[in-house]
Amino acid sequence: MKKHQIILASSLIFTLLFYNESVGVNLAIFGLFLTCLISYSFQDRSVDRLHLVLVITSVLSCLAFAWYGDAASFFAMAMSILFLQFKTQDSQLKIIQIFPLVFLNAFATLGRVFIFTQWLPERKIHNNFTKKLVAYFIIPTIFLVVFFAAYSFGSTHFSSLLTDYTLDLDIVQVILIGLLGFYISFSFWNYWVPEVCYEKNEMLNNDFTNAAEIKNQQTFSFLDLDFERKSGEITLALLNFMLLVFIVTYNYEQFF
Incomplete structure (x- = not known):
């Protein structure tokens, strides 16, 4: 479609x-x-x-x-x-x-x-578009309207086809x-x-485009990069555990 x-x-x-x-x-x-x-x-x-x-x-x-x-x-x-x-x-x-x-x-x-x-x-309008519009739509519509009006004056039952009902539509x-x-x-x-x-x-993006140009540097002069990385992982794990404990206790206080 x-x-x-x-x-x-x-x-x-x-x-x-x-x-x-x-x-x-x-x-x-x-x-x-x-x-x-x-x-x-x-x-x-x-x-x-x-x-x-x-x-x-x-x-x-x-x-x-x-x-x-x-x-x-x-x-x-x-x-x-x-x-x-x-x-x-x-x-x-x-x-x-x-x-x-x-x-x-x-x-x-x-x-x-x-x-x-x-x-x-x-849509491109071709040369015969107007001819089709007049021949297939306008002329039949005119004849239908004229004959419907004529038949309506001659027959009440025929005119009631469009007048004796109400459309229940807002x-x-x-x-x-x-x-x-x-x-x-x-x-x-x-x-x-x-x-x-x-x-x-x-x-x-999840990865930086200039990741190859980035070099890890020591934050503390007395610690190697491996120790700093491991320290960060331990700290992050402990903080997540503390957050989990807080969520559990907070929900317990709110609902129980």
Whole structure:
């Protein structure tokens, strides 16, 4: 599926799920729909182990939100799906960059949605396009309207086809939910990554590019590098143990 088709399909599913309905389980269903659509649209990138882990966490977080429905499960579901989408489309970028990008696209979408060349396909209008429009649409529509008006004056039963029923549909609610779904879908599938994110991406690597130029130096003149390294490892292990003890005692005091 093309990008604009995915955006429109997601908007339609969002509208159908949330019209006259509460958030609850429907949001979890929408999250599962996005997860499946990501996996289907990017099948060639689903062989990475990290991608499979993100898919599993997204599905589990959606099920958790459907069961609990609290804020913690909601943020877990949102972050899992966003991480999956970001890591699938821009695998070269560090996943931590998603936090500023979510905030940035929340405002950028309001303007980018009107730049139709970025997300709508370009179509060339051929010479026979006008002929097809007139022959296949305009002329049949005119005849249908004329004959329907004529038949309506002659038969009350025929005119009642469009007058004797009411449409139980809140148009305002449908429009608002549709616009919200389109906003979320557009921001999710067509998010914007500034060039500065690609330029600064190397700064977030696990290894420094000039690691060969870095030389370890002694902090204390009376200790060798091996002793300093071992001292740091022992200190870090003790601090982590102390932190673990603090977490256990703090939770005991809070809940027991």
